[in-house]
Amino acid sequence: MSHDKEPDTPPPAPPESGEPSPPPDPPKKYLERSSVEVYAGLILAILLGAVPMNAIWRSVLLFGVLCLLVDITWRARWTINWKRRVKVIATSVLAAIYLGVAVTLIVYEYRSTPALFNAEMRLAYVTDSGPLTHFMVAYPSRAGETLSPVFYLTFIQITNLQAVPSSITDFEVAVGKGEDGPWENLPNIPLASKGLLNLTGNGPRKILTAPPGTYRMNAPRNTEHLKQAAVVVADPKLENELANPIPPHHTIRGWLALDVPSGNARGQGNYFRIKLRDAAGKSATCIMSLPSSEPDDPAGHVDNGKLLMVGEVIDVSGFKVKNYSAPSY
Numbered sequence: 001m002s003h004d005k006e007p008d009t010p011p012p013a014p015p016e017s018g019e020p021s022p023p024p025d026p027p028k029k030y031l032e033r034s035s036v037e038v039y040a041g042l043i044l045a046i047l048l049g050a051v052p053m054n055a056i057w058r059s060v061l062l063f064g065v066l067c068l069l070v071d072i073t074w075r076a077r078w079t080i081n082w083k084r085r086v087k088v089i090a091t092s093v094l095a096a097i098y099l100g101v102a103v104t105l106i107v108y109e110y111r112s113t114p115a116l117f118n119a120e121m122r123l124a125y126v127t128d129s130g131p132l133t134h135f136m137v138a139y140p141s142r143a144g145e146t147l148s149p150v151f152y153l154t155f156i157q158i159t160n161l162q163a164v165p166s167s168i169t170d171f172e173v174a175v176g177k178g179e180d181g182p183w184e185n186l187p188n189i190p191l192a193s194k195g196l197l198n199l200t201g202n203g204p205r206k207i208l209t210a211p212p213g214t215y216r217m218n219a220p221r222n223t224e225h226l227k228q229a230a231v232v233v234a235d236p237k238l239e240n241e242l243a244n245p246i247p248p249h250h251t252i253r254g255w256l257a258l259d260v261p262s263g264n265a266r267g268q269g270n271y272f273r274i275k276l277r278d279a280a281g282k283s284a285t286c287i288m289s290l291p292s293s294e295p296d297d298p299a300g301h302v303d304n305g306k307l308l309m310v311g312e313v314i315d316v317s318g319f320k321v322k323n324y325s326a327p328s329y
Contacts, residue, residue, distance in 0.1 A: 040068055059102040066098045115161050119274040119286040122253070123155040123305070124214045126290070131321050132225065134217030135232070137194040137257065138316055141328045147226070147316050148324035150189060150196075152258040155305045156238055158276070160246040167245045170277040173258060177269035179287055187325035189257035192239050196232045196257070197316065198309065199225040205311030208232075214290040226317040233308040255305055259324045 045065065053061075073079055073090045082090075127133035133149035140146065160166045174183035199221045238254030246252055270290045277283040322328070 055105040117284040118159040125153040132221035139194045145319045147319040150257045157253040159251040165245040167279040172275040174273045176271045186258040197229040208307035231312040
């Protein structure tokens with residue numbers, strides 16, 4: 001039996017149509033590294049311009065832009081064949097531009113930041129030498145009944161410039177010879193717990209008021225003045241005012257007594273630095289000179305507080321005399 005092989009039948013031709021076949025799809029192109037960096041730089045630039053942030057965070061984002069630009073400088077397709085020296089120069093220029101912009105942003109923000117507090121010294125009674133001064137404070141200590149000189153009796157006002165209440169937690173006064181210091185902290189003498197005395201030998205009841213200015217009380221005091229010390233009440237006291245939150249855009253005022261650092265015979269300088277910090281961690285530093293004298297206008301006395309001599313005279317000649325900041329033995 002013989003088997004004849006059937007001839008191969010060609011596959012049927014596709015049906016003819018009137019339209020040509022579509023061209024094959026082009027191969028997909030992926031973003032190269034340099035393109036991704038450019039896009040990332042554009043996104044960072046948009047963030048820098050559109051999102052509110054402080055100068056520090058803006059500088060951090062700008063550093064990210066710097067890193068992208070440096071990477072492009074060294075490894076982009078169109079810079080890969082640059083000479084190394086050219087790449088180093090380009091990197092240095094980019095770094096210099098970044099540092100200039102970052103420093104400018106930070107300095108501008110620091111200078112343009114609105115003040116949080118304002119402090120002003122309205123009135124100052126100053127005694128340049130001790131141990132006996134025009135004003136003294138009397139109080140019990142480990143050494144017994146003690147008397148300390150008040151080198152600066154000042155009336156200070158503080159304004160809260162913020163839109164929220166502020167509670168002052170740290171308050172510091174320093175004295176210096178110039179606006180730039182050097183500064184030496186002045187120990188605070190609490191008037192709320194110490195008896196304020198005036199060594200004038202004159203005890204009639206009266207209220208002491210004065211226009212803004214500095215009054216140097218350098219007439220010598222001796223032990224005879226201690227036998228006729230007039231009791232004085234300072235109103236208001238700054239420490240009492242600072243014990244309460246300061247309302248927004250509100251001003252407090254009060255008397256503040258200051259010692260000089262232990263071992264100093266006199267205060268050093270006519271400039272003062274007041275540093276404030278509140279419970280929220282916000283701080284301010286105010287530099288001022290001793291207040292200038294103003295015309296004796298009674299209207300100017302309103303904001304300068306009162307020193308009330310109550311009419312009582314006491315003998316403190318047996319008290320131990322020492323600087324308030326000196327240790328008690």
